Amino acid sequence: MIKLQNVEKVYRTSSVETLALNNINLTVNKGEFVSIMGPSGCGKSTLLNIMGLLDEPSQGHIEIDGRRVESYQDQKLARLRNEKLGFIFQSFHLINDLSVLDNVEIPLLYRNTSAKERRELAREALEKVGLSNRMKHFPKQLSGGQKQRVAIARAIVGRPEIILADEPTGNLDSVMGNEILAILQKLNADGATIIMVTHDDSMARQTHRLIRLFDGTQVQ
Amino acid sequence: MILNYIKIAWKVLLRHPFYTFITLFGISITLTVLMVVTSFMDHLLGVHYPEGNRDRSLFVTSVVQKDTTRSSRSSSPMSVRFIQTYLKTMQTPERVGMTSMFTFANAYVNGKRIKLFTKYTDADFWRVCTFEFLDGKPFAEQQIKTGDQVVVITDDFQKQYFEDDGKTVIGREVEIEGLRYRVIGVVKGSPATRPYxxxxxxxxxxxxxxxxERGNMRGNFIAILMAKDKSELTTMQSEFQQAMSRIPQSGTEYGSKYTNFTIKAEGYADQYMTSFFGDDDSRRVFFFTAVAIILLMFMGLPALNLVNVNVGRMMERASEIGVRKAFGAPAKTLLYQFIVENIFITFIGGSLALVFSFVIIQLINNSGWIAYADLAINPTVFLVSLAVCFLFGLLSGVLPAFRMSKLKIVDALKS
Structure with missing residues:
Protein backbone atom coordinates (compact mmCIF):
# COMPACT_ATOMS: atom_id res chain seq x y z
CA MET A 1 0.00 0.00 0.00
CA ILE A 2 2.83 2.39 0.97
CA LYS A 3 6.43 1.71 0.11
CA LEU A 4 9.42 3.85 1.08
CA GLN A 5 12.85 3.18 -0.42
CA ASN A 6 16.04 4.85 0.81
CA VAL A 7 14.14 7.83 2.04
CA GLU A 8 16.16 10.68 3.50
CA LYS A 9 15.05 14.03 4.79
CA VAL A 10 17.50 16.82 5.43
CA TYR A 11 16.52 20.22 6.84
CA ARG A 12 18.87 22.93 5.71
CA THR A 13 19.33 26.44 6.92
CA SER A 14 22.15 28.76 5.81
CA SER A 15 24.45 27.42 8.51
CA VAL A 16 23.03 24.11 9.74
CA GLU A 17 22.09 20.85 8.10
CA THR A 18 19.95 18.41 10.10
CA LEU A 19 19.34 14.86 9.02
CA ALA A 20 15.77 14.15 10.10
CA LEU A 21 15.38 10.79 8.36
CA ASN A 22 18.16 8.50 7.29
CA ASN A 23 17.76 5.73 4.73
CA ILE A 24 14.27 4.60 5.63
CA ASN A 25 13.02 1.49 3.88
CA LEU A 26 9.62 0.21 4.82
CA THR A 27 6.41 -1.17 3.44
CA VAL A 28 2.95 -0.87 4.92
CA ASN A 29 0.54 -3.43 3.58
CA LYS A 30 -3.13 -3.04 2.87
CA GLY A 31 -5.27 -3.48 5.98
CA GLU A 32 -2.38 -3.12 8.42
CA PHE A 33 -2.54 -1.02 11.59
CA VAL A 34 1.03 0.20 12.11
CA SER A 35 2.31 2.41 14.90
CA ILE A 36 5.44 4.54 14.77
CA MET A 37 7.23 5.23 18.04
CA GLY A 38 10.37 6.94 19.17
CA PRO A 39 11.62 9.77 21.35
CA SER A 40 10.74 13.40 20.62
CA GLY A 41 12.59 14.79 17.60
CA CYS A 42 13.48 11.37 16.19
CA GLY A 43 11.60 12.06 12.94
CA LYS A 44 8.26 10.26 13.54
CA SER A 45 6.09 13.13 12.32
CA THR A 46 8.45 13.84 9.43
CA LEU A 47 8.14 10.22 8.36
CA LEU A 48 4.35 10.35 8.63
CA ASN A 49 4.26 13.61 6.65
CA ILE A 50 6.35 12.08 3.89
CA MET A 51 4.16 8.96 3.81
CA GLY A 52 1.11 11.23 3.62
CA LEU A 53 2.60 13.35 0.80
CA LEU A 54 2.47 16.43 3.01
CA ASP A 55 6.23 16.84 2.71
CA GLU A 56 8.86 15.79 0.17
CA PRO A 57 11.84 13.61 0.93
CA SER A 58 15.29 14.99 0.13
CA GLN A 59 16.11 11.64 -1.44
CA GLY A 60 14.50 8.27 -2.03
CA HIS A 61 11.30 6.94 -3.52
CA ILE A 62 7.71 6.74 -2.34
CA GLU A 63 5.06 4.47 -3.76
CA ILE A 64 1.40 4.80 -2.86
CA ASP A 65 -0.84 2.03 -4.07
CA GLY A 66 1.78 1.03 -6.62
CA ARG A 67 2.30 4.57 -7.96
CA ARG A 68 5.67 6.34 -7.78
CA VAL A 69 4.89 9.92 -6.81
CA GLU A 70 8.23 11.76 -7.20
CA SER A 71 7.25 13.22 -10.56
CA TYR A 72 3.74 14.24 -9.49
CA GLN A 73 2.91 17.93 -9.66
CA ASP A 74 0.71 19.80 -7.18
CA GLN A 75 -2.60 18.98 -8.88
CA LYS A 76 -1.90 15.23 -9.12
CA LEU A 77 -0.53 15.01 -5.59
CA ALA A 78 -3.59 16.84 -4.29
CA ARG A 79 -5.89 14.38 -6.05
CA LEU A 80 -3.97 11.41 -4.66
CA ARG A 81 -4.15 12.81 -1.12
CA ASN A 82 -7.82 13.50 -1.57
CA GLU A 83 -8.72 10.04 -2.84
CA LYS A 84 -6.35 7.74 -0.98
CA LEU A 85 -5.35 9.44 2.27
CA GLY A 86 -7.04 10.73 5.39
CA PHE A 87 -5.29 12.66 8.17
CA ILE A 88 -5.81 12.95 11.90
CA PHE A 89 -3.67 15.53 13.67
CA GLN A 90 -2.70 15.79 17.33
CA SER A 91 -4.05 19.35 17.55
CA PHE A 92 -7.14 18.48 15.50
CA HIS A 93 -6.72 21.35 13.00
CA LEU A 94 -10.41 22.01 12.75
CA ILE A 95 -11.54 25.26 11.16
CA ASN A 96 -13.14 27.20 13.98
CA ASP A 97 -15.23 29.35 11.65
CA LEU A 98 -17.03 26.35 10.19
CA SER A 99 -19.62 24.11 11.82
CA VAL A 100 -18.81 20.48 12.61
CA LEU A 101 -20.70 19.38 9.50
CA ASP A 102 -18.88 21.90 7.29
CA ASN A 103 -15.52 20.80 8.71
CA VAL A 104 -16.25 17.17 7.94
CA GLU A 105 -17.30 18.07 4.39
CA ILE A 106 -13.92 19.62 3.51
CA PRO A 107 -12.34 16.64 1.69
CA LEU A 108 -15.48 16.27 -0.43
CA LEU A 109 -15.28 19.90 -1.59
CA TYR A 110 -12.39 18.90 -3.81
CA ARG A 111 -14.30 16.16 -5.58
CA ASN A 112 -17.20 16.26 -7.96
CA THR A 113 -19.69 15.61 -5.20
CA SER A 114 -23.02 17.39 -5.05
CA ALA A 115 -23.86 19.49 -1.99
CA LYS A 116 -26.63 17.04 -1.04
CA GLU A 117 -24.31 14.05 -1.28
CA ARG A 118 -21.65 15.88 0.71
CA ARG A 119 -24.13 16.53 3.51
CA GLU A 120 -25.22 12.88 3.56
CA LEU A 121 -21.68 11.50 3.60
CA ALA A 122 -20.63 13.96 6.32
CA ARG A 123 -23.64 12.97 8.45
CA GLU A 124 -22.78 9.30 8.00
CA ALA A 125 -19.17 9.91 9.03
CA LEU A 126 -20.27 11.82 12.12
CA GLU A 127 -22.66 9.02 13.04
CA LYS A 128 -19.76 6.55 12.84
CA VAL A 129 -17.82 8.54 15.43
CA GLY A 130 -20.90 9.10 17.58
CA LEU A 131 -21.27 12.84 17.00
CA SER A 132 -24.45 13.05 14.96
CA ASN A 133 -25.97 15.26 17.66
CA ARG A 134 -23.23 17.91 17.32
CA MET A 135 -23.40 18.62 13.59
CA LYS A 136 -24.42 22.26 13.92
CA HIS A 137 -21.95 22.99 16.72
CA PHE A 138 -18.71 24.84 16.18
CA PRO A 139 -15.33 23.43 17.22
CA LYS A 140 -15.03 25.86 20.13
CA GLN A 141 -18.16 24.35 21.65
CA LEU A 142 -16.65 20.84 21.77
CA SER A 143 -14.40 19.00 24.21
CA GLY A 144 -10.97 17.71 23.13
CA GLY A 145 -12.29 14.18 22.61
CA GLN A 146 -15.20 15.45 20.56
CA LYS A 147 -12.88 17.57 18.43
CA GLN A 148 -10.72 14.55 17.71
CA ARG A 149 -13.78 12.54 16.74
CA VAL A 150 -14.76 15.32 14.32
CA ALA A 151 -11.22 15.15 12.93
CA ILE A 152 -11.63 11.39 12.48
CA ALA A 153 -14.97 11.91 10.75
CA ARG A 154 -13.24 14.38 8.41
CA ALA A 155 -10.46 11.86 7.76
CA ILE A 156 -12.86 9.06 6.84
CA VAL A 157 -15.62 10.96 5.05
CA GLY A 158 -13.97 10.50 1.66
CA ARG A 159 -13.51 6.77 2.37
CA PRO A 160 -9.72 6.82 1.94
CA GLU A 161 -7.85 3.55 2.00
CA ILE A 162 -5.10 4.91 4.24
CA ILE A 163 -5.46 6.91 7.44
CA LEU A 164 -2.45 8.66 8.89
CA ALA A 165 -2.79 9.73 12.49
CA ASP A 166 -0.16 11.95 14.13
CA GLU A 167 -0.44 11.39 17.88
CA PRO A 168 -4.24 11.37 17.73
CA THR A 169 -4.53 10.83 21.48
CA GLY A 170 -1.67 13.16 22.47
CA ASN A 171 -3.96 15.95 23.66
CA LEU A 172 -6.53 13.71 25.33
CA ASP A 173 -6.89 11.99 28.69
CA SER A 174 -6.59 8.22 28.82
CA VAL A 175 -10.35 7.56 28.72
CA MET A 176 -10.80 9.73 25.63
CA GLY A 177 -7.57 8.31 24.17
CA ASN A 178 -8.92 4.78 24.49
CA GLU A 179 -12.17 5.80 22.86
CA ILE A 180 -10.29 7.25 19.89
CA LEU A 181 -8.13 4.14 19.62
CA ALA A 182 -11.28 2.00 19.64
CA ILE A 183 -12.67 4.03 16.73
CA LEU A 184 -9.41 3.61 14.81
CA GLN A 185 -9.44 -0.13 15.47
CA LYS A 186 -13.00 -0.34 14.20
CA LEU A 187 -12.01 1.57 11.03
CA ASN A 188 -9.10 -0.82 10.58
CA ALA A 189 -11.41 -3.79 11.05
CA ASP A 190 -13.60 -2.30 8.32
CA GLY A 191 -10.63 -2.37 5.92
CA ALA A 192 -8.72 0.89 6.38
CA THR A 193 -4.92 0.83 6.53
CA ILE A 194 -3.84 2.92 9.52
CA ILE A 195 -0.47 4.39 10.36
CA MET A 196 -0.32 6.06 13.75
CA VAL A 197 2.45 8.03 15.41
CA THR A 198 2.29 7.65 19.18
CA HIS A 199 4.28 8.09 22.36
CA ASP A 200 2.09 5.68 24.22
CA ASP A 201 3.47 2.12 24.47
CA SER A 202 0.15 0.62 25.51
CA MET A 203 -1.53 2.04 22.44
CA ALA A 204 1.27 0.92 20.15
CA ARG A 205 0.97 -2.60 21.55
CA GLN A 206 -2.63 -2.73 20.36
CA THR A 207 -1.59 -2.23 16.70
CA HIS A 208 -0.41 -4.94 14.29
CA ARG A 209 3.13 -3.73 13.94
CA LEU A 210 5.48 -1.25 15.53
CA ILE A 211 8.09 0.81 13.72
CA ARG A 212 10.61 2.36 16.04
CA LEU A 213 12.78 5.34 15.11
CA PHE A 214 15.85 6.74 16.77
CA ASP A 215 17.64 9.86 15.50
CA GLY A 216 16.00 9.52 12.13
CA THR A 217 16.94 5.89 11.67
CA GLN A 218 14.57 2.97 11.74
CA VAL A 219 15.67 0.67 14.54
CA GLN A 220 12.73 -1.74 14.58
CA MET B 1 -18.14 25.22 -2.61
CA ILE B 2 -18.50 28.95 -3.15
CA LEU B 3 -21.01 29.02 -0.29
CA ASN B 4 -18.37 27.42 1.93
CA TYR B 5 -15.85 30.12 0.91
CA ILE B 6 -18.37 32.88 1.56
CA LYS B 7 -19.24 31.46 4.97
CA ILE B 8 -15.56 31.54 5.88
CA ALA B 9 -15.10 35.06 4.51
CA TRP B 10 -18.06 36.24 6.58
CA LYS B 11 -16.73 34.61 9.75
CA VAL B 12 -13.28 36.09 9.16
CA LEU B 13 -14.89 39.51 8.85
CA LEU B 14 -16.71 39.05 12.15
CA ARG B 15 -13.58 37.78 13.88
CA HIS B 16 -11.77 41.14 13.79
CA PRO B 17 -14.26 43.99 13.83
CA PHE B 18 -11.57 46.68 13.76
CA TYR B 19 -9.76 45.27 10.72
CA THR B 20 -13.10 44.71 9.10
CA PHE B 21 -14.03 48.32 9.72
CA ILE B 22 -10.73 49.56 8.26
CA THR B 23 -11.05 47.28 5.24
CA LEU B 24 -14.67 48.08 4.50
CA PHE B 25 -14.13 51.78 5.19
CA GLY B 26 -11.26 51.88 2.68
CA ILE B 27 -13.16 49.97 0.03
CA SER B 28 -16.47 51.76 0.46
CA ILE B 29 -15.04 55.29 0.52
CA THR B 30 -12.91 54.63 -2.56
CA LEU B 31 -15.81 53.10 -4.42
CA THR B 32 -18.23 55.80 -3.27
CA VAL B 33 -15.99 58.49 -4.75
CA LEU B 34 -15.62 56.50 -7.97
CA MET B 35 -19.36 55.88 -8.19
CA VAL B 36 -20.28 59.51 -7.58
CA VAL B 37 -17.68 60.61 -10.14
CA THR B 38 -18.97 58.02 -12.63
CA SER B 39 -22.52 59.16 -11.97
CA PHE B 40 -21.51 62.77 -12.55
CA MET B 41 -19.71 61.88 -15.77
CA ASP B 42 -22.78 59.98 -16.90
CA HIS B 43 -24.90 63.00 -15.95
CA LEU B 44 -22.64 65.19 -18.10
CA LEU B 45 -22.08 62.93 -21.08
CA GLY B 46 -24.79 60.26 -21.06
CA VAL B 47 -28.14 60.27 -22.81
CA HIS B 48 -30.48 62.09 -20.46
CA TYR B 49 -33.51 64.34 -20.40
CA PRO B 50 -34.11 66.47 -22.38
CA GLU B 51 -31.31 65.39 -24.70
CA GLY B 52 -32.64 61.88 -25.10
CA ASN B 53 -31.42 61.59 -28.68
CA ARG B 54 -27.77 62.41 -28.00
CA ASP B 55 -26.69 58.93 -29.00
CA ARG B 56 -27.99 59.40 -32.54
CA SER B 57 -26.99 63.03 -32.94
CA LEU B 58 -23.99 65.01 -34.09
CA PHE B 59 -23.40 68.46 -32.67
CA VAL B 60 -22.07 71.33 -34.77
CA THR B 61 -21.23 73.96 -32.22
CA SER B 62 -18.63 76.30 -33.67
CA VAL B 63 -16.78 77.40 -36.72
CA VAL B 64 -13.18 78.59 -36.60
CA GLN B 65 -12.02 81.10 -39.20
CA LYS B 66 -8.33 81.79 -39.60
CA ASP B 67 -6.42 84.40 -41.47
CA THR B 68 -3.01 82.83 -41.98
CA THR B 69 -1.58 86.03 -43.39
CA ARG B 70 -2.23 87.86 -40.11
CA SER B 71 -2.16 84.89 -37.75
CA SER B 72 -5.62 85.82 -36.50
CA ARG B 73 -8.34 83.42 -35.49
CA SER B 74 -12.06 83.88 -34.80
CA SER B 75 -14.25 81.20 -33.35
CA SER B 76 -17.95 81.28 -32.52
CA PRO B 77 -21.20 79.42 -33.10
CA MET B 78 -22.83 79.67 -36.52
CA SER B 79 -25.27 81.98 -38.15
CA VAL B 80 -28.85 80.95 -38.91
CA ARG B 81 -28.08 81.59 -42.59
CA PHE B 82 -25.20 79.12 -42.55
CA ILE B 83 -27.23 76.45 -40.75
CA GLN B 84 -30.15 76.85 -43.10
CA THR B 85 -28.02 76.84 -46.22
CA TYR B 86 -25.64 74.01 -45.46
CA LEU B 87 -27.01 71.91 -42.62
CA LYS B 88 -30.78 72.06 -42.92
CA THR B 89 -30.40 70.94 -46.53
CA MET B 90 -28.60 67.72 -45.62
CA GLN B 91 -30.39 64.50 -46.63
CA THR B 92 -29.30 61.99 -43.98
CA PRO B 93 -30.50 63.70 -40.81
CA GLU B 94 -34.06 63.04 -39.75
CA ARG B 95 -34.10 66.52 -38.23
CA VAL B 96 -31.68 69.40 -37.82
CA GLY B 97 -32.47 71.37 -34.68
CA MET B 98 -31.11 74.84 -34.14
CA THR B 99 -30.70 76.81 -30.93
CA SER B 100 -28.79 79.81 -29.70
CA MET B 101 -26.44 79.50 -26.75
CA PHE B 102 -28.22 80.77 -23.66
CA THR B 103 -28.23 84.47 -22.93
CA PHE B 104 -29.23 86.45 -19.88
CA ALA B 105 -32.41 88.47 -19.46
CA ASN B 106 -34.52 89.96 -16.70
CA ALA B 107 -38.19 89.76 -15.89
CA TYR B 108 -40.00 91.54 -13.09
CA VAL B 109 -42.82 90.35 -10.85
CA ASN B 110 -44.22 92.86 -8.40
CA GLY B 111 -41.01 94.86 -8.64
CA LYS B 112 -38.90 91.80 -7.91
CA ARG B 113 -36.31 90.93 -10.52
CA ILE B 114 -36.05 87.39 -11.86
CA LYS B 115 -32.78 86.60 -13.61
CA LEU B 116 -33.36 84.39 -16.63
CA PHE B 117 -31.50 82.31 -19.13
CA THR B 118 -33.09 82.49 -22.55
CA LYS B 119 -32.68 80.64 -25.81
CA TYR B 120 -33.82 81.22 -29.37
CA THR B 121 -34.69 78.02 -31.17
CA ASP B 122 -36.41 76.71 -34.25
CA ALA B 123 -39.31 74.26 -34.37
CA ASP B 124 -37.04 71.26 -35.02
CA PHE B 125 -35.26 71.92 -31.72
CA TRP B 126 -38.35 70.54 -29.97
CA ARG B 127 -38.18 67.39 -32.05
CA VAL B 128 -34.45 66.86 -31.61
CA CYS B 129 -34.84 67.30 -27.87
CA THR B 130 -37.18 65.23 -25.76
CA PHE B 131 -38.71 67.88 -23.53
CA GLU B 132 -41.67 66.87 -21.43
CA PHE B 133 -44.49 69.34 -21.96
CA LEU B 134 -46.36 69.78 -18.69
CA ASP B 135 -48.80 72.10 -20.41
CA GLY B 136 -49.31 73.49 -23.92
CA LYS B 137 -47.05 72.70 -26.86
CA PRO B 138 -43.92 73.94 -28.65
CA PHE B 139 -44.00 76.67 -31.29
CA ALA B 140 -44.67 75.54 -34.86
CA GLU B 141 -43.04 76.45 -38.19
CA GLN B 142 -45.82 78.92 -38.95
CA GLN B 143 -45.21 80.83 -35.73
CA ILE B 144 -41.52 81.00 -36.59
CA LYS B 145 -42.27 82.30 -40.07
CA THR B 146 -44.59 84.99 -38.79
CA GLY B 147 -42.27 85.91 -35.92
CA ASP B 148 -45.01 85.41 -33.31
CA GLN B 149 -44.10 86.67 -29.89
CA VAL B 150 -44.73 83.38 -28.17
CA VAL B 151 -42.66 81.59 -25.58
CA VAL B 152 -42.12 78.20 -23.95
CA ILE B 153 -41.19 78.44 -20.30
CA THR B 154 -39.98 75.99 -17.67
CA ASP B 155 -42.03 74.87 -14.69
CA ASP B 156 -39.49 76.59 -12.44
CA PHE B 157 -39.95 79.94 -14.17
CA GLN B 158 -43.73 79.43 -14.10
CA LYS B 159 -43.57 79.08 -10.30
CA GLN B 160 -41.49 82.24 -9.98
CA TYR B 161 -43.48 84.39 -12.39
CA PHE B 162 -47.09 83.36 -11.95
CA GLU B 163 -49.16 82.95 -8.83
CA ASP B 164 -49.77 79.32 -8.08
CA ASP B 165 -53.57 79.46 -8.49
CA GLY B 166 -53.81 76.02 -10.11
CA LYS B 167 -54.93 77.57 -13.42
CA THR B 168 -53.15 77.03 -16.70
CA VAL B 169 -50.68 79.71 -17.76
CA ILE B 170 -51.11 78.93 -21.44
CA GLY B 171 -52.27 82.05 -23.21
CA ARG B 172 -51.09 84.34 -20.42
CA GLU B 173 -48.38 86.87 -21.05
CA VAL B 174 -44.88 87.32 -19.68
CA GLU B 175 -42.85 90.49 -20.00
CA ILE B 176 -39.15 89.97 -20.62
CA GLU B 177 -36.73 92.81 -21.28
CA GLY B 178 -39.66 95.15 -21.97
CA LEU B 179 -41.37 92.91 -24.55
CA ARG B 180 -44.51 90.91 -23.98
CA TYR B 181 -44.79 87.28 -25.05
CA ARG B 182 -47.67 84.82 -24.95
CA VAL B 183 -46.93 81.54 -23.15
CA ILE B 184 -47.73 78.55 -25.37
CA GLY B 185 -45.96 75.76 -23.50
CA VAL B 186 -44.54 74.76 -20.11
CA VAL B 187 -41.77 72.18 -19.97
CA LYS B 188 -39.95 70.38 -17.21
CA GLY B 189 -36.61 72.21 -17.13
CA SER B 190 -33.21 70.97 -18.22
CA PRO B 191 -30.16 70.91 -15.89
CA ALA B 192 -27.65 73.74 -16.27
CA THR B 193 -25.00 71.14 -17.10
CA ARG B 194 -26.69 70.61 -20.50
CA PRO B 195 -25.94 73.92 -22.20
CA TYR B 196 -27.62 73.10 -25.51
CA GLU B 213 -30.00 87.66 -39.44
CA ARG B 214 -26.52 88.73 -38.53
CA GLY B 215 -23.41 86.96 -39.72
CA ASN B 216 -22.49 85.14 -42.85
CA MET B 217 -20.95 82.02 -41.38
CA ARG B 218 -20.46 82.89 -37.73
CA GLY B 219 -23.36 83.81 -35.48
CA ASN B 220 -24.94 82.71 -32.25
CA PHE B 221 -26.50 79.36 -33.10
CA ILE B 222 -25.52 75.72 -32.85
CA ALA B 223 -27.05 72.84 -34.79
CA ILE B 224 -27.98 69.35 -33.67
CA LEU B 225 -28.07 66.85 -36.53
CA MET B 226 -30.29 63.94 -35.51
CA ALA B 227 -30.00 60.72 -37.53
CA LYS B 228 -32.85 58.25 -37.90
CA ASP B 229 -30.85 55.83 -35.82
CA LYS B 230 -27.32 55.34 -34.50
CA SER B 231 -26.24 53.28 -37.50
CA GLU B 232 -26.62 56.33 -39.76
CA LEU B 233 -24.19 58.49 -37.82
CA THR B 234 -21.27 57.58 -40.09
CA THR B 235 -23.25 58.32 -43.23
CA MET B 236 -24.42 61.59 -41.72
CA GLN B 237 -20.82 62.49 -40.84
CA SER B 238 -19.72 61.77 -44.44
CA GLU B 239 -22.49 63.91 -45.87
CA PHE B 240 -21.54 66.70 -43.45
CA GLN B 241 -17.89 66.54 -44.55
CA GLN B 242 -18.90 66.64 -48.20
CA ALA B 243 -21.21 69.59 -47.63
CA MET B 244 -18.46 71.51 -45.83
CA SER B 245 -15.90 70.71 -48.51
CA ARG B 246 -18.06 72.50 -51.07
CA ILE B 247 -17.90 75.81 -49.16
CA PRO B 248 -15.10 78.15 -50.31
CA GLN B 249 -12.32 78.18 -47.75
CA SER B 250 -11.74 81.93 -47.83
CA GLY B 251 -14.13 84.84 -47.47
CA THR B 252 -15.07 87.86 -45.40
CA GLU B 253 -16.88 87.90 -42.09
CA TYR B 254 -17.83 90.99 -40.11
CA GLY B 255 -15.46 93.02 -42.25
CA SER B 256 -12.47 90.73 -41.69
CA LYS B 257 -10.95 88.37 -44.19
CA TYR B 258 -10.29 84.72 -43.45
CA THR B 259 -8.21 82.39 -45.54
CA ASN B 260 -9.60 79.11 -44.26
CA PHE B 261 -12.12 77.74 -41.81
CA THR B 262 -12.69 74.54 -39.86
CA ILE B 263 -15.94 73.12 -38.63
CA LYS B 264 -16.72 69.81 -37.01
CA ALA B 265 -19.77 67.64 -36.41
CA GLU B 266 -19.10 65.51 -33.36
CA GLY B 267 -20.87 63.21 -30.95
CA TYR B 268 -21.79 64.87 -27.67
CA ALA B 269 -18.89 63.51 -25.61
CA ASP B 270 -16.34 64.41 -28.30
CA GLN B 271 -17.60 67.95 -28.72
CA TYR B 272 -17.64 68.28 -24.91
CA MET B 273 -13.95 67.39 -24.85
CA THR B 274 -13.28 69.70 -27.80
CA SER B 275 -14.85 72.54 -25.82
CA PHE B 276 -12.16 71.98 -23.16
CA PHE B 277 -9.13 70.97 -25.18
CA GLY B 278 -9.78 72.49 -28.59
CA ASP B 279 -8.38 70.55 -31.52
CA ASP B 280 -5.13 69.76 -29.75
CA ASP B 281 -5.06 65.96 -29.39
CA SER B 282 -1.92 65.99 -27.27
CA ARG B 283 -3.75 67.97 -24.58
CA ARG B 284 -6.52 65.39 -24.60
CA VAL B 285 -4.03 62.52 -24.30
CA PHE B 286 -2.25 64.30 -21.45
CA PHE B 287 -5.54 64.89 -19.62
CA PHE B 288 -6.73 61.28 -19.94
CA THR B 289 -3.32 59.92 -18.96
CA ALA B 290 -3.36 62.13 -15.88
CA VAL B 291 -6.92 60.99 -15.03
CA ALA B 292 -5.92 57.35 -15.52
CA ILE B 293 -2.89 57.78 -13.22
CA ILE B 294 -4.98 59.53 -10.57
CA LEU B 295 -7.65 56.82 -10.75
CA LEU B 296 -5.03 54.10 -10.58
CA MET B 297 -3.50 55.76 -7.53
CA PHE B 298 -6.90 56.32 -6.02
CA MET B 299 -7.70 52.64 -6.40
CA GLY B 300 -4.17 51.35 -6.15
CA LEU B 301 -3.25 52.86 -2.79
CA PRO B 302 -6.23 51.44 -0.88
CA ALA B 303 -5.72 48.18 -2.79
CA LEU B 304 -2.09 48.08 -1.62
CA ASN B 305 -3.22 48.76 1.91
CA LEU B 306 -5.75 45.99 1.56
CA VAL B 307 -3.04 43.66 0.26
CA ASN B 308 -1.18 44.30 3.48
CA VAL B 309 -4.21 43.72 5.68
CA ASN B 310 -5.08 40.63 3.66
CA VAL B 311 -1.64 39.10 4.00
CA GLY B 312 -1.85 39.54 7.77
CA ARG B 313 -5.32 38.12 7.89
CA MET B 314 -4.51 35.17 5.66
CA MET B 315 -1.41 34.35 7.72
CA GLU B 316 -3.75 33.72 10.64
CA ARG B 317 -5.42 31.14 8.48
CA ALA B 318 -2.26 29.19 7.64
CA SER B 319 -3.55 26.17 9.55
CA GLU B 320 -6.74 26.20 7.49
CA ILE B 321 -4.66 26.36 4.32
CA GLY B 322 -2.62 23.38 5.56
CA VAL B 323 -5.76 21.39 6.30
CA ARG B 324 -7.36 22.15 2.97
CA LYS B 325 -4.19 21.19 1.11
CA ALA B 326 -3.78 18.02 3.17
CA PHE B 327 -7.30 16.97 2.23
CA GLY B 328 -6.76 17.53 -1.45
CA ALA B 329 -7.07 21.21 -2.31
CA PRO B 330 -4.65 22.09 -5.13
CA ALA B 331 -2.87 25.47 -4.94
CA LYS B 332 -5.01 26.70 -7.83
CA THR B 333 -8.22 25.97 -5.94
CA LEU B 334 -6.96 27.79 -2.85
CA LEU B 335 -5.96 30.75 -4.98
CA TYR B 336 -9.50 30.75 -6.33
CA GLN B 337 -10.94 30.47 -2.80
CA PHE B 338 -9.05 33.50 -1.51
CA ILE B 339 -9.89 35.55 -4.56
CA VAL B 340 -13.57 34.64 -4.21
CA GLU B 341 -13.45 35.60 -0.52
CA ASN B 342 -11.77 38.88 -1.34
CA ILE B 343 -14.21 39.71 -4.07
CA PHE B 344 -17.03 38.88 -1.65
CA ILE B 345 -15.60 41.31 0.91
CA THR B 346 -15.11 43.91 -1.80
CA PHE B 347 -18.72 43.45 -2.83
CA ILE B 348 -19.85 44.08 0.74
CA GLY B 349 -17.80 47.28 0.59
CA GLY B 350 -19.33 47.89 -2.84
CA SER B 351 -22.84 47.50 -1.42
CA LEU B 352 -22.05 50.00 1.32
CA ALA B 353 -20.60 52.29 -1.34
CA LEU B 354 -23.82 51.93 -3.31
CA VAL B 355 -25.79 53.12 -0.28
CA PHE B 356 -23.36 55.99 0.42
CA SER B 357 -23.37 57.00 -3.25
CA PHE B 358 -27.16 56.94 -3.33
CA VAL B 359 -27.29 59.23 -0.29
CA ILE B 360 -24.67 61.63 -1.72
CA ILE B 361 -26.39 61.70 -5.10
CA GLN B 362 -29.73 62.47 -3.46
CA LEU B 363 -28.05 65.26 -1.49
CA ILE B 364 -26.59 66.72 -4.69
CA ASN B 365 -29.92 66.42 -6.53
CA ASN B 366 -31.87 68.05 -3.72
CA SER B 367 -29.31 70.68 -2.75
CA GLY B 368 -30.11 72.98 -5.66
CA TRP B 369 -26.41 73.35 -6.58
CA ILE B 370 -27.36 72.22 -10.06
CA ALA B 371 -30.91 73.13 -11.11
CA TYR B 372 -32.81 70.04 -12.30
CA ALA B 373 -29.81 67.85 -11.39
CA ASP B 374 -30.70 64.26 -12.16
CA LEU B 375 -27.63 62.32 -11.05
CA ALA B 376 -28.55 58.68 -10.65
CA ILE B 377 -27.14 55.23 -10.14
CA ASN B 378 -28.43 53.97 -13.44
CA PRO B 379 -27.48 50.60 -15.04
CA THR B 380 -24.36 52.11 -16.66
CA VAL B 381 -23.12 53.56 -13.37
CA PHE B 382 -24.01 50.36 -11.56
CA LEU B 383 -22.18 48.17 -14.09
CA VAL B 384 -19.12 50.41 -13.99
CA SER B 385 -19.20 50.24 -10.19
CA LEU B 386 -19.56 46.47 -10.32
CA ALA B 387 -16.55 46.25 -12.63
CA VAL B 388 -14.60 48.57 -10.32
CA CYS B 389 -15.51 46.38 -7.31
CA PHE B 390 -14.34 43.31 -9.19
CA LEU B 391 -11.10 44.95 -10.26
CA PHE B 392 -10.50 46.23 -6.73
CA GLY B 393 -11.14 42.75 -5.30
CA LEU B 394 -8.73 41.22 -7.78
CA LEU B 395 -6.09 43.91 -7.24
CA SER B 396 -6.09 43.46 -3.49
CA GLY B 397 -6.65 39.71 -3.41
CA VAL B 398 -4.48 38.07 -6.03
CA LEU B 399 -1.07 38.73 -4.52
CA PRO B 400 -1.82 37.57 -0.95
CA ALA B 401 -3.87 34.66 -2.28
CA PHE B 402 -1.03 33.58 -4.53
CA ARG B 403 1.45 33.80 -1.66
CA MET B 404 -0.76 31.79 0.66
CA SER B 405 -1.64 29.14 -1.91
CA LYS B 406 2.07 28.41 -2.31
CA LEU B 407 2.60 27.71 1.41
CA LYS B 408 4.07 24.28 2.14
CA ILE B 409 1.57 22.05 3.90
CA VAL B 410 3.84 21.16 6.81
CA ASP B 411 4.77 24.79 7.37
CA ALA B 412 1.13 25.83 7.22
CA LEU B 413 0.09 23.16 9.72
CA LYS B 414 2.86 24.18 12.12
CA SER B 415 1.70 27.83 12.18
Missing part, protein backbone atom coordinates in the same frame (compact mmCIF):
# COMPACT_ATOMS: atom_id res chain seq x y z
CA UNK B 197 -31.02 72.60 -23.92
CA UNK B 198 -30.77 74.57 -20.67
CA UNK B 199 -32.78 77.79 -20.34
CA UNK B 200 -35.70 79.22 -18.42
CA UNK B 201 -37.41 80.66 -21.45
CA UNK B 202 -37.37 79.57 -25.10
CA UNK B 203 -38.26 82.02 -27.89
CA UNK B 204 -38.75 81.37 -31.61
CA UNK B 205 -35.53 82.54 -33.23
CA UNK B 206 -37.42 85.07 -35.34
CA UNK B 207 -38.64 87.21 -32.43
CA UNK B 208 -37.12 90.70 -32.04
CA UNK B 209 -33.74 90.90 -30.27
CA UNK B 210 -32.60 87.48 -31.49
CA UNK B 211 -30.30 89.05 -34.12
CA UNK B 212 -30.72 85.90 -36.15
Missing amino acids: SYADVYFPYTVPKSNY
